[in-house]
């Protein structure tokens with residue numbers, strides 16, 4: 099069953115609009131995308147043949163500041179997915195009260211099928227196609243699924259070459275040597291850890307005793323696995339696109355990260371007392387904390403009833419559909435919503451952007467301390483709204499985020 103993520107975004111907005119009284123004109127504004135650009139990206143493949151890929155860059159809202167959001171390379175990318183992801187970015191930056199809006203981009207491509215040179219040509223041509231709607235004051239891209247610091251370096255280079263000077267603030271998630279921030283790569287995982295810690299304190303449970311299952315073993319899944327493993331929690335299972343690996347006694351995450359870093363898939367990892375499971379099986383295994391950290395629409399009305407954990411910590415964007423959300427809530431599962439749980443990435447992206455503008459760079463302690471303060475403050479606000487109004491954390495987070503954007507719309511008014 100195909101689930102359209104932008105329809106889910108609309109449903110999530112409806113849930114919040116039932117809870118807060120908003121001027122209907124403002125409500126209409128929140129639902130709409132400010133601007134979307136579809137581009138054709140022709141590249142010469144290594145075999146001398148030309149291929150044309152489709153790319154997107156969407157600004158959901160720049161009402162509170164420049165757009166901010168990642169770029170995704172995947173064969174499943176389409177305009178509605180990018181629109182949904184851009185909208186979630188608006189809520190995320192607003193929830194953290196960062197002076198930024200929400201944007202997202204992507205190319206419909208399977209990057210595994212491209213050589214490094216082809217990937218570079220694709221990235222450079224895509225950047226040239228979207229150059230008029232990105233920039234430090236307009237919209238600042240960052241990595242997302244299947245893009246990384248190297249891809250950001252190419253984007254920064256194309257942009258700087260076109261403008262005739264080096265402009266590191268056009269992207270975040272860059273290599274440190276060219277204006278990146280320490281702690282950016284681990285930021286989403288660190289933020290998830292701080293929010294999980296704060297939640298465990300409220301729930302009066304010991305994080306170290308938690309048994310964890312993680313779907314996705316890339317930037318987000320890999321970092322949160324490593325942080326929780328180092329903190330002493332037992333990681334029962336992790337997965338990548340090829341499937342999952344499970345051990346009742348807990349996995350050695352360092353060993354698996356080394357395996358992944360050699361470019362190998364988890365389906366090929368063999369060890370005594372470790373069994374292979376599918377991604378579907380992984381989600382319904384019994385555990386304390388389930389962390390979907392791969393892609394959207396993983397917990398749906400079809401499997402929600404079988405989810406067997408105390409806490410869902412959403413590392414991915416949009417991993418739980420609204421119908422599944424209701425089922426989890428009725429089962430008493432504590433869902434820490436994506437716009438809060440995985441907002442550490444955009445938070446440190448913001449720090450990177452400030453450091454670039456000031457040409458003054460922080461150390462890791464400062465990055466993590468400031469991240470912890472912002473994300474735990476956001477968690478506390480969400481927690482108190484959820485307690486006051488007896489609502490799920492997601493609705494509480496949305497109330498805070500949407501209300502801030504709504505206020506900005508009302509204050510600015512409608513041009514002309």
Ligand SMILES: NC(=O)c1ccc[n+]([C@@H]2O[C@H](COP(=O)([O-])OP(=O)(O)OC[C@H]3O[C@@H](n4cnc5c(N)ncnc54)[C@H](O)[C@@H]3O)[C@@H](O)[C@H]2O)c1
Nearest residue numbers: 242243244286314315316317318338339392414415440443
């Ligand atoms: N990178 C960030 O800073 C960041 C920040 C916030 C949210 N996110 C979100 O987190 C999610 C993961 O992003 P990432 O940056 O870690 O991406 P990534 O490309 O580094 O890793 C993605 C992981 O998911 C796996 N995967 C891909 N397709 C899958 C499938 N069909 N089933 C199961 N596993 C699959 C991949 O094998 C890989 O292990 C995305 O939803 C992204 O939007 C990322």
